[in-house]
Amino acid sequence: MQWKLFALNTLSVLYLWQHEGERKQLKFINVNEAIEWLNAQRxxxxxxxxxxxxxxxxxxxxxxxxxxxxxxxxxxGKGSTTAFLRELLLSQGLQVGTFTSPHIMTFKERFTFNGELISDEDLLFVIEEMVQINDYMEQTEFGRLVFFELYTVMMAIYFNMKKPDVCLVEVGIGGRRDCTSVVNAQLAIITTIGLDHGDKLGNTxxxxxxxxxxxIKPNSLVVTGLIDEGPLxxxxxxxxxxxSEIYRYQIEYGMSDILNHLDQGSTFNFWQTSTEAEETQQNNFAIGMLGLHQVQNATVALQAFELWMRHIEQPIDWVIAKPALQKTNWIARMERIHEEPFVYIDGAHNVAGLNALKQLVTEYFPHKEIHILYAGLDSKNQAAQLPLLSTFESSSLAVTEFEHPNAMSLEQFKELVLSEATHLQQPVQFVENWPEYITDFIFTKNADQMLLVTGSLYFVSAIRQHIVKEFQKISN
Structure with a gap:
């Protein structure tokens, strides 16, 4: 039996059986082996x-x-805004590709088409392409691609194969120096501006x-979220x-008349204006995701959605767009993963995220006895984040450690508690075995109590996987 080469979109080749038409597996037996190769690149x-x-x-x-x-x-707000926007675009019959990070449950979450994870077959093919690419790169002065560089090229290959009507591309870190900046986007969204990754992005x-x-690319569209005057x-x-034409939150567009429906989400109106004298409004939007910050993210997504549909000259069917917005969810963003008692997870990994989470907990769960379990990375400003956590209206605050090369250890947390003792407004517990802690909470607490697990997305990912494995159910 001979091999035959067929060109695919001028960028890669498929190896097919000459008669059966079956794809040949060149290097990897399965997806896990292929992902291990990705992670091993240096x-x-x-x-x-x-x-x-x-x-x-x-x-x-x-x-x-x-x-x-x-x-x-x-x-x-990048992930939630992307999720809202994806559902809105899909509701209008568009083919939508998304590239997001980090993943929570499976690496395949990073690449989706029409809301579906990349298939094992497509992922294996794309990683096979990366083997050839990195063999080439090793021969150049630039060396082999690693981690997010690999994923960015994989995204380009995958989207070129699938030919979506629109690609939603989320940066890794920052913008100008993020490798996704190679994409010539017709519309850029900047959700919020805060101090995070100061070593990479700046100190102000x-x-x-x-x-x-x-x-922002030349002659493009720009949508900004809630951003202070200086950075704006x-x-x-x-x-x-x-x-480029810019649309600013609460200036060219915004939201009003917010109603908080506690753990059922929120309703609001969406408005746009091109001049001070001309304003249009769409009423009665609803979202199931919790928090004022999610209403803001949904509003940003609505503005981007309206601009994109105008860009492609397709009218919006709001009758089907509104339910799409309401059904949007994004895992590990104030997601309920257990009921009676409630267990929520939220990847609030910086000061801005924790401030939004504090407001959410105060407004949406006024009658719950809140217990907090937190873990984070030593690359974050834990000296600011731990004191902030201690100001939450909670009955207990516990910290723990998890498997990650940059995770804060319990010893580091203990040193931090000693150094920040005067700034802590409640005692801090130290949990050595978080799976035991969670299991004990679920089996001993009642419906009036609630566990809030927060911190690094890598940590809440581990929590979610544990709950799925042990309890076989995620509650919505």
Missing amino acids: STGQGNSVERVKVALAFIDNPHIGLPAIHITGTN VEEVAEEKSGL TVIENYAKEMN
Whole structure:
């Protein structure tokens, strides 16, 4: 039996059986083995991530060029905004690809098409392509691609294969120097600006805004979320330089008449204006996701949705768009994973996220006895985050450790508690075995009590996987 080569979209090849038409597996037996290969890649090459990714993409004929794309960045709110926007676009019959990070349950979450995870077959094919690409890169001065660089090229290959009507591309970190900046997006979304990843993005909100503004392409559209005047001015100036049209939260568009329905979500109205004298309003939007910040994320998504539909000259059917917005969910963002007693998980991993979570807990669960379990990374500002957690209206605050190379250890937390003792407004418990702690909570607490698990998304991912495995059910 002989092998035959067939070109695919001018960027890759499929090896097929000449008669059966069956794809040949070149290197990997299964997806887990392929992902292990991805994680094992190391490089000592030259250049930054953007340069390295450009070289790799050029080797395979630049599959990212010409992709219809919406680029999403922001200190907080990227994932939820992407989720809302995806459901809105799907409701109008569009084919939608999404690229997000990090994953919570499975690596395949990073690449979806029409809301479905990338198939094992497609993922294996794309990673096989990466083997050839990294073999080539090793021969260049740039060296092999690693981690998010690999994922970005995989995204370009996958979307080129699937040909979506629109690609929602979420940055890894930042904007200008994020390797996803190679995508020439027709619309950029900047959700929020805050101080996070200071070693990479800057020490002031203006510096962070400048970095994130780097996603804005010439003659494109820009949507900004709730952003303070200083960093917003930076974004406005950059958009003007790019000759791009900007739509600012609570200026060109916004929301009003919010009603909080506690654990059932919120309702609100959405408005837009092009001049001070001209304003239009769509009424009676609802979301099931909890928190004022999620209403804000949904509003940002609605503005981006309206602009994209106008861009492609397709009218919006609001009758089916509104239910799509309401049904949107995003795992590990104030997600209820157990009932009676409630167990919620939320990846609030920085000060802005924890402030939003505090407001949510106060407003949405006034009659619950709250217990908090927290773990985070030592790369975050834990000296600010732990005292903030101690101000929550909770009956107990516990910290723990989890498996991750950058996770805060219990010893580090104990040192932090000692050094920040005067700033802590309640005692801190130290939990050595978090699976035992969670199981004990579920079997000993009543419906008036609630466990809130928060911190690093890597931590809440581990919690979610544990609950699914042990209790076989996620409650919605």
